[in-house]
Amino acid sequence: xxxxxxxxKDFAESAxxxxxxxxxxxxxxxxxxxxxxxxxxxxxxxxxxTRKEVALxxxxxxxxxxxxxxxxxxxxxxxxxxxxxxxxATETDxxxATETERREVMISGTxxxxxxxxxxxxxxxxxxxxxxxxxxxxxxxxxRRLLDAVESVSxxxxxxxxxxxxxxxxxxxxxxxxxxxxAQERGFTFEEALRIGVERRxxxxxxxxxxxxxxxxxxxxARHRNPGxxxxxxxxxxxWLLVSERRTESGQIVGTYTDITRRKVDDxxxxxLSRAVEQSPTAVLxxxxxxxxxxxxxxxxxxxxxxxxxxxxxxxxxxxSGEMPETxxxxxxxxxxxxxxxxxxxxxxxxxxxxxxxxxxxxPIVGPDGKITHxxxxxxxxTDRKRAEEKLLGAADQLxxxxxxxxxxxxxxxxxxxxxxxxxSRFAELFGVGHLDLVGGDTTEFMIKTSERIGILRALERxxxxxxxEVERRRPNGTRFWYxxxxxxxxxxxxxxxxxxxYDITEQKQAREQLAQLAxxxxxxxxxxxxxxxxxxxxxxxxxRRGATSGTLLYFDLDxxxxxxxxxxxxxxDWLLEETAMRLRKCVRESDLVSRxxxxxxxxxxxxxxxxxxxxxxxLKVVDSLSAPFEKEGEVxxxxxxxxxxxxxGSETDAEELVVRADRAMYxxxxxxxxxxxxxDPAIDGxxx
Numbered sequence: 308x309x310x311x312x313x314x315x316k317d318f319a320e321s322a323x324x325x326x327x328x329x330x331x332x333x334x335x336x337x338x339x340x341x342x343x344x345x346x347x348x349x350x351x352x353x354x355x356x357t358r359k360e361v362a363l364x365x366x367x368x369x370x371x372x373x374x375x376x377x378x379x380x381x382x383x384x385x386x387x388x389x390x391x392x393x394x395x396a397t398e399t400d401x402x403x404a405t406e407t408e409r410r411e412v413m414i415s416g417t418x419x420x421x422x423x424x425x426x427x428x429x430x431x432x433x434x435x436x437x438x439x440x441x442x443x444x445x446x447x448x449x450x451r452r453l454l455d456a457v458e459s460v461s462x463x464x465x466x467x468x469x470x471x472x473x474x475x476x477x478x479x480x481x482x483x484x485x486x487x488x489x490a491q492e493r494g495f496t497f498e499e500a501l502r503i504g505v506e507r508r509x510x511x512x513x514x515x516x517x518x519x520x521x522x523x524x525x526x527x528x529a530r531h532r533n534p535g536x537x538x539x540x541x542x543x544x545x546x547w548l549l550v551s552e553r554r555t556e557s558g559q560i561v562g563t564y565t566d567i568t569r570r571k572v573d574d575x576x577x578x579x580l581s582r583a584v585e586q587s588p589t590a591v592l593x594x595x596x597x598x599x600x601x602x603x604x605x606x607x608x609x610x611x612x613x614x615x616x617x618x619x620x621x622x623x624x625x626x627x628s629g630e631m632p633e634t635x636x637x638x639x640x641x642x643x644x645x646x647x648x649x650x651x652x653x654x655x656x657x658x659x660x661x662x663x664x665x666x667x668x669x670x671p672i673v674g675p676d677g678k679i680t681h682x683x684x685x686x687x688x689x690t691d692r693k694r695a696e697e698k699l700l701g702a703a704d705q706l707x708x709x710x711x712x713x714x715x716x717x718x719x720x721x722x723x724x725x726x727x728x729x730x731x732s733r734f735a736e737l738f739g740v741g742h743l744d745l746v747g748g749d750t751t752e753f754m755i756k757t758s759e760r761i762g763i764l765r766a767l768e769r770x771x772x773x774x775x776x777e778v779e780r781r782r783p784n785g786t787r788f789w790y791x792x793x794x795x796x797x798x799x800x801x802x803x804x805x806x807x808x809x810y811d812i813t814e815q816k817q818a819r820e821q822l823a824q825l826a827x828x829x830x831x832x833x834x835x836x837x838x839x840x841x842x843x844x845x846x847x848x849x850x851x852r853r854g855a856t857s858g859t860l861l862y863f864d865l866d867x868x869x870x871x872x873x874x875x876x877x878x879x880x881d882w883l884l885e886e887t888a889m890r891l892r893k894c895v896r897e898s899d900l901v902s903r904x905x906x907x908x909x910x911x912x913x914x915x916x917x918x919x920x921x922x923x924x925x926x927l928k929v930v931d932s933l934s935a936p937f938e939k940e941g942e943v944x945x946x947x948x949x950x951x952x953x954x955x956x957g958s959e960t961d962a963e964e965l966v967v968r969a970d971r972a973m974y975x976x977x978x979x980x981x982x983x984x985x986x987x988d989p990a991i992d993g994x995x996x
Contacts, residue, residue, distance in 0.1 A: 323415075336354065394411075463548075474494070508974045551565070589685050592684040596682070600618050623682075647671070650667070685822060695713050730745035789812050837902065844966075848965070859922035860910060860969045861926055862966065863973055934948075949977040
């Protein structure tokens, strides 16, 4: 029997690190010799103690439940396997003393009974798992650091294993793609995750028929499995992602997903703007918020001598002459960064080194989030005007001899009355008055109002001159024009007089108004563009949050528009979009905002609409209006709309969330049949956008 027991112990110790025994009171009575060697703890310190007394972690609240289950097994005399705990090891016999070393152990035990069934204690095995536990802790710490690093990435991030199964994403990506958390948890492949997104209408413009959608899925999967160049993906809600994927040496695929919606909107705005102002009579320069030039038109090239390729990508100060004080530029940037326009004159330097004067109006373009996205500068070369002014003021005693040839409109009145005693031909041309009718004419009838004249004379009394007052007038033929007026007290032909000189800024003013229009409106249709739409949507939500109102967003595109473009041509397609805009304006109130936010995508913001029935009535009116045929020059086309409707009351996170809600409702409307409307339903379309 002793030989049999010895063999059993040898076998147990070969399968573990040591052998232990407990008596009926659950106190240790025996350890095999290797226990002291492996654990570095005198066996005498363990004999007579319970397991709980020698465990470091038995006092920890976090371990309480696990220990309760283990002690319940012991008290019930049940067998147990692979119970782990931390063993106390001390420099003295008092196990409660300061710890000098910890050992992680794993034990298994079997209850022992006599022939009568009386409980005698436990016999079991123990294994030192300190090294394995430390390795697991290090691996867990490394994994946590990896997760922290991935979470700190501002872009979306995903990691796919060698079998193309999703193993890691960050919260940014999960916020973009609904269903990814489920896909990661279940270890879905890329294709399976992609199909979830397709089913939940995450992706846009992937086809109308099932065959087209399936072809898009296969193409996207193939591109993912053979990663190379970056590519763009359009999502519902007119959002865009830039996808960059690469395969690691171990065969995994790492993907980063950057939201480029703002960039796409800005690029489209910049393209439309550049087409509109390329032939502008004034120079136009557009920069990013840091002052890096993104666009210049031909007039800028003519004024400065810098070609487009030489200017784009450089800072806007490439024409800086060094002749202006630094405080001038400091004040300029302070004004712009506060969100206000700046207007003034620069002394700049052309590429060939010549100095020139430039009058500029610089406007900050602010996005819906309140941040500056661009600066637009409208510039006019006023060198000739400045030289003429200097000559004019420097030769007052020879005025009549030189004024007629001046490129500036010049007139002279007595100080005491508004009657002209001199006016040059440029003056007559500017104000639309016959040259022979100038002298003796009343300037309050065509140049300034009587009240304005009184104010100007008062300013002259205080400071002797007045510079660059912007004035708007109509010529006798009814045309509207703008000019900059400057005034100086002089002596003319031995009497006190007032010198008036004016510079026509109509083209510059119209260019500025055009830029202001283009910044917020679609060039083709004249409707609000995406920039203005988002700005108005943010304001509408802010009003709703204050309890002032609620409203509705309608989102739709034109069913069958692509076919029209392909069969009848883009010129007809552009006309159809213009006609669509006209019809939409007739469907809504003046206070409602109609926007073109994409190629054939439109939105309507209906504030203070009242009820859902009223909003649906507007939607049905739009459906009926756009269902009527479009006829032009013998060509006839038909399109339709499927409209998604999302109500808002201020509880929504932001405008983009509301857009996605309406967009998902629109796609549900499309699936229900063309020419239908659907209300956003979180139970069907997803609780969150």
